[in-house]
Amino acid sequence: xENVEQHPSTLSVQEGDSAVIKCTxxxxxSNYFPWYKQELGKGPQLIIDIRSNVGEKKDQxxxxxxxxxxxxxxxxxxxxxxxxxxxxxxxxxxxxxxxFYFGTGTSLTVIP
Amino acid sequence: xxxxxxxxxxxxxxxxxxxxxxxxxxMNHEYMSWYRQDPxxxxxxxxxSMNVEVTDKGDVPEGYKVSRKEKRNFPLILESPSPNxxxxxxxxxxxxxxxxxxxxxxxxxxxx
Numbered sequence: 001x002e003n004v005e006q007h008p009s010t011l012s013v014q015e016g017d018s019a020v021i022k023c024t025x026x027x028x029x030s031n032y033f034p035w036y037k038q039e040l041g042k043g044p045q046l047i048i049d050i051r052s053n054v055g056e057k058k059d060q061x062x063x064x065x066x067x068x069x070x071x072x073x074x075x076x077x078x079x080x081x082x083x084x085x086x087x088x089x090x091x092x093x094x095x096x097x098x099x100f101y102f103g104t105g106t107s108l109t110v111i112p
Numbered sequence: 113x114x115x116x117x118x119x120x121x122x123x124x125x126x127x128x129x130x131x132x133x134x135x136x137x138x139m140n141h142e143y144m145s146w147y148r149q150d151p152x153x154x155x156x157x158x159x160x161s162m163n164v165e166v167t168d169k170g171d172v173p174e175g176y177k178v179s180r181k182e183k184r185n186f187p188l189i190l191e192s193p194s195p196n197x198x199x200x201x202x203x204x205x206x207x208x209x210x211x212x213x214x215x216x217x218x219x220x221x222x223x224x
Contacts, residue, residue, distance in 0.1 A: 001171065006154075031210075032210040034212075034213070036215075041218075042217060042218075043116075043202050043204075043215030043216055043217050043218050044155070044202070044215050045215065046212045046213060049212070051210075089154060089155065091155075093209065093210050098160070098162075098168065098209065099157045099160060099170045099171060100145070100155075100157055100213075101157075101171070102147075102154040102155040102156070103154055104152060104153060104154040105154050
C-alpha cells in the first residue's frame with residue numbers, strides 16, 4: 001500500500017519567517033494530496049489541497065507544491081503568525097485501495 | 113451549522129465490554145470515514161463508506177465494525193475492546209472521497 005513520510009516532526013520559527021513541511025509518497029497512482037491543521041483538542045481541518053494535474057496551488061499565505069516525478073509535495077507558510085502554531089498533517093489518496101494515508105505530523109511552533 | 117458530531121467525547125471502559133461510538137453529519141455527505149490517531153503514527157483509516165450500505169476496510173480494520181444504514185450516521189463498533197485500541201478516534205465526512213473532509217471533535221477511548 002501507500003507510504004507517506006513527513007518531515008520534520010517538529011519545527012520552530014520566528015514570527016514572520018517562513019515554514020516548510022515536506023512529504024513523500026510511494027504510490028504513483030495517488031492523485032489527491034490534502035494538508036490538515038490540527039489545533040490542540042480539535043479535529044484536523046483542511047487548509048489546502050492539490051491534485052496530481054497541478055504543480056502548485058496558493059491560498060494567501062499558504063501554498064502547496066507537488067512534484068509527481070519525485071513523488072513529493074510540500075506545504076509552505078509565509079509570514080508566520082503565532083496562530084499558525086499547530087500540528088500539520090499531509091495525506092495522500094491512493095486509488096489502489098481507495099483510502100487515505102497520512103503522514104505522522106509536524107508540530108509547528110511560531111515564536112512571537 | 114454544518115458539522116460532524118461524535119459521542120461520547122471521552123470513554124473509559126474495560127477489556128471485552130462492547131461499545132459503540134456514534135458519528136453523525138448534517139451535510140448530506142456521501143463519504144464517511146473513521147480514523148484512529150496515535151502518537152508518532154499520525155492518523156490511520158479504520159473503515160470508510162462511499163454511501164448507504166456500502167462500507168470497506170481501511171488500513172487498520174481489525175477489531176472494529178461499522179454500519180451505514182442511514183446517510184447521516186456511521187457508528188463505530190468495538191465488539192470486544194482490547195487495550196491496544198486505546199486511542200483518539202475521529203469520524204470524518206465529505207461529498208466524495210477526494211473532496212474536503214470535515215472531521216468531528218474526536219473521541220478519546222481508554223480500554224483498561
